[in-house]
Amino acid sequence: xxxxxxxxxxxxxxxxxxxxxxxxxxxxxxxxxxxxxxxxxxxxxxxxxxxxxxxxxxxxxxxxxxxxxxxxxxxxxxxxxxxxxxxxxxxxxxxxxxxxxxxxxxxxxxxxxxxxxxxxxxxxxxxxxxxxxxxxxxxxxxxxxxxxxxxxxxxxxxxxxxxxxxxxxxxxxxxxxxxxxxxxxxxxxxxxxxxxxxxxxxxxxxxxxxxxxxxxxxxxxxxxxxxxxxxxxxxxxxxxxxxxxxxxxxxxxxxxxxxxxxxxxxxxxxxxxxxxxxxxxxxxxxxxxxxxxxxxxxxxxxxxxxxxxxxxx
Amino acid sequence: xxxxxxxxxxxxxxxxxxxxxxxxxxxxxxxxxxxxxxxxxxxxxxxxxxxxxxxxxxxxxxxxxxxxxxxxxxxxxxxxxxxxxxxxxxxxxxxxxxxxxxxxxxxxxxxxxxxxxxxxxxxxxxxxxxxxxxxxxxxxxxxxxxxxxxxxxxxxxxxxxxxxxxxxxxxxxxxxxxxxxxxxxxxxxxxxxxxxxxxxxxxxxxxxxxxxxxxxxxxxxxxxxxxxxxxxxxxxxxxxxxxxxxxxxxxxxxxxx
Numbered sequence: 234x235x236x237x238x239x240x241x242x243x244x245x246x247x248x249x250x251x252x253x254x255x256x257x258x259x260x261x262x263x264x265x266x267x268x269x270x271x272x273x274x275x276x277x278x279x280x281x282x283x284x285x286x287x288x289x290x291x292x293x294x295x296x297x298x299x300x301x302x303x304x305x306x307x308x309x310x311x312x313x314x315x316x317x318x319x320x321x322x323x324x325x326x327x328x329x330x331x332x333x334x335x336x337x338x339x340x341x342x343x344x345x346x347x348x349x350x351x352x353x354x355x356x357x358x359x360x361x362x363x364x365x366x367x368x369x370x371x372x373x374x375x376x377x378x379x380x381x382x383x384x385x386x387x388x389x390x391x392x393x394x395x396x397x398x399x400x401x402x403x404x405x406x407x408x409x410x411x412x413x414x415x416x417x418x419x420x421x422x423x424x425x426x427x428x429x430x431x432x433x434x435x436x437x438x439x440x441x442x443x444x445x446x447x448x449x450x451x452x453x454x455x456x457x458x459x460x461x462x463x464x465x466x467x468x469x470x471x472x473x474x475x476x477x478x479x480x481x482x483x484x485x486x487x488x489x490x491x492x493x494x495x496x497x498x499x500x501x502x503x504x505x506x507x508x509x510x511x512x513x514x515x516x517x518x519x520x521x522x523x524x525x526x527x528x529x530x531x532x533x534x535x536x537x538x539x540x541x542x543x544x545x546x
Numbered sequence: 547x548x549x550x551x552x553x554x555x556x557x558x559x560x561x562x563x564x565x566x567x568x569x570x571x572x573x574x575x576x577x578x579x580x581x582x583x584x585x586x587x588x589x590x591x592x593x594x595x596x597x598x599x600x601x602x603x604x605x606x607x608x609x610x611x612x613x614x615x616x617x618x619x620x621x622x623x624x625x626x627x628x629x630x631x632x633x634x635x636x637x638x639x640x641x642x643x644x645x646x647x648x649x650x651x652x653x654x655x656x657x658x659x660x661x662x663x664x665x666x667x668x669x670x671x672x673x674x675x676x677x678x679x680x681x682x683x684x685x686x687x688x689x690x691x692x693x694x695x696x697x698x699x700x701x702x703x704x705x706x707x708x709x710x711x712x713x714x715x716x717x718x719x720x721x722x723x724x725x726x727x728x729x730x731x732x733x734x735x736x737x738x739x740x741x742x743x744x745x746x747x748x749x750x751x752x753x754x755x756x757x758x759x760x761x762x763x764x765x766x767x768x769x770x771x772x773x774x775x776x777x778x779x780x781x782x783x784x785x786x787x788x789x790x791x792x793x794x795x796x797x798x799x800x801x802x803x
Contacts, residue, residue: 247803282803285644289802307549311646321637323561325568337557338645380641 234262236299237388237419238284243293245279245443253279255443256293261388266410266420268430268451270537271440277423278318280440281390285315297388311339314386318393318423320373322380324366328357331365332379339384351379355409371402378409389413391422395429407433427534437533439540446540451533458539459531461505463494463512468522477519481512492516492523505530554647558655559662562629566663573625574667577617581671584613585678588735593679601737603766606679611761612734614671615696618664619729619754620721622697626660626704627717634708634800643802649795653705653788660701661694668693681765688773689764695780696757702787709800728754733762738770753779 238261245254253276261267271277282288284295286306295302297309322331333348352358355375360368365376374394381389391410395403403426410420410433424430430437431451438448447454470489484493494512496505509528516523566573585606593605600608633639642652675681683689711717732754738746749755759769760776769776794801 285640287640287643287802289798307646307648310644313644315640315644317637317640319637321640323565323633323636323638326561334557334561335641337553337560338641338647340551340553340646342553 234265236260237263237297238421239294239296240280240284241294241296243280243283243295244291245276245283245288246291253443254283254290254293257440257443257445259438259445259448261419261421262436263419264414264417265435266414266422266433267436267438268434269421269423269438269440270427270430270533271423272541274442275440276443277440278392279443281315281392281421281423285313285390286310311384312387314381314384314389316374316377316381316389316391316394318396320370320377322365322373322377325364327362327364328352328368328376328379329361331376332383335380336383341384347385348383351382354412355379356405371398374398375402375406378406382413386418388419389421391420393423393425395424395426403429427532427537431533439537441541454536455531455533458536459505460535461494461496461509461531462529463509464527465492465494465513465516465523466490466525467492468524471521475519475521478512478515481508481515483512549648550650551646554645555651555654555658558642558647558651559659562656562659563662565629566625566659573621573663574670577621577667578670578674581613581617582674582678584609584616585675588613589675589679600740601762601766601770602768604680607681607766608737608762609735610672610675610679610681611765612729612732612758613675614668614693615754615758615761616726616729616734617667617671618693618696619700619725619757621667622660622664622700623704623707623721623725624718625663626657626701627708627711627720629656629660630705630708631711631717639801649792652795653702653791657698657701657705660704661697664697664701665693668697683765684767685764689761692761692764692777692780695777695784696761699780699784699787702784702791706787706790706794709794712800725754728752729758733758733770753783756780 240257240259243254243257244252246252257276257280269277269280279288283290284297284302298312300309302309326334329348329352332351333343336344336348349358352361355378357372357375357379360372365373368376374397378391378394394410395406398406407429410422413420422429434451436448437451437454439446449457467490471485471492472489474483474485482495484495485491486493494509496508506528509526513526588609589606593609596605599605633642707717707720731749732752733749738749738755741749756771756776756779759771760773760780763769763773763776793799
């Protein structure tokens with residue numbers, strides 16, 4: 234994989250003494266969708282700000298497209314787009330002009346066809362002459378995305394792109410982001426909606442208190458840290474776990490009426506459910522009847538919460 | 547990519563001018579109306595009663611450069627300060643900071659637009675003044691150059707003010723409580739030669755005195771001080787503002803966290 238962004242030893246300490254980033258190392262590959270997850274105040278927005286020129290790093294280096302951002306910021310910024318978390322823009326500007334101005338600000342000549350294409354893709358074409366202030370929250374966020382896309386960036390940062398957006402619009406936006414990836418744009422997004430990362434991201438990074446706790450491919454992370462839990466309602470209660478089932482991680486609950494399977498972790502990605510299937514066969518072979526099975530596999534959210542709490546997933 | 551991106555600068559310039567025209571009632575009509583009232587009251591009404599004029603010039607004509615400067619200083623400062631303060635206040639400045647835009651494009655855009663608006667205002671005020679008082683411009687080219695210089699200098703000053711301010715009150719304090727009194731006391735309505743001592747010496751510590759006199763020289767060919775002194779001080783003020791803004795961009799003071 235070819236890196237498009239390489240961050241090394243990035244530290245940011247604000248003038249008040251608060252350290253928002255603690256020697257962060259992170260590499261983003263060309264063409265991927267990378268989701269940066271973390272609670273409020275974890276350092277996500279500071280990290281994005283440091284790359285995009287809004288935050289002055291205290292130390293460390295940022296290389297984009299193989300070049301040092303500090304010394305080559307002018308032409309590198311032209312290849313990077315940012316959609317901020319806040320709905321911050323001149324609300325009195327009409328949509329089309331605002332998006333066209335964003336293109337001009339990045340030094341590109343006017344291109345009415347390109348602006349139309351972007352507005353149509355984001356379902357904003359019908360609102361092209363409306364003042365931004367008259368649009369709904371979701372539509373305003375689309376305008377910010379359109380503004381960020383106006384200069385056709387190769388690397389796009391989306392800071393909480395679907396915050397405050399209803400479910401339908403959110404799914405619509407996911408489709409747009411997937412389309413961007415198909416066109417070769419690398420996307421880095423922060424989100425509170427872990428479902429969003431689960432749905433879209435190729436790789437996931439978890440950040441807390443200014444430190445990157447883990448970076449991995451989403452599937453590998455879920456396989457490595459995922460856990461399967463199954464509750465098997467027994468037709469007849471058991472006094473103890475039979476010897477034939479001793480190889481399975483089982484406990485009894487509710488006076489022996491429920492058999493609980495709880496993996497030790499690391500059996501995500503289907504391994505746990507396979508073992509539960511073997512368990513059910515073993516139950517039948519041992520003549521133990523059951524009336525219901527409830528299987529639950531760890532979501533990215535479970536893994537995220539466990540990591541933040543410092544426990545094993 | 548070159549060191550100066552003309553398209554970026556043009557985009558900022560155009561957007562700022564459109565913003566000014568969007569609020570034309572407040573940003574153009576209001577200062578023109580205020581200045582017109584000064585011409586009517588001080589120029590036509592009171593000036594008409596003053597025999598002999600002031601500084602060898604009809605009183606109505608005498609106050610034209612000072613009143614013009616009064617508007618230019620206030621409007622250049624306010625317009626440039628609002629131009630940069632508003633995106634800071636709303637957060638929309640993220641786009642400027644993340645764009646391939648440096649100090650040169652930013653200044654040409656924001657300060658150029660503020661100065662352009664000031665020139666438009668100056669033209670309207672001079673045309674309006676001609677309806678109430680008889681005045682002439684002895685050195686029109688110098689007058690244009692001086693107005694341009696003052697507009698640019700105080701637009702730069704306003705830009706610094708807009709970056710320094712962290713609330714709306716601070717934004718209006720400097721034009722209202724510093725610039726306007728200094729201009730009123732800076733010889734807008736009188737020649738400082740008519741002041742008794744020690745007030746004449748005190749008045750000479752007011753930098754606006756030299757601005758007013760500089761512009762008055764371009765109109766009537768005479769002033770309380772040599773034009774070179776006025777021009778030199780204005781250029782020095784411009785250079786200090788440019789240096790300060792270059793430092794602001796270099797350090798990111800109040801722009802980047």
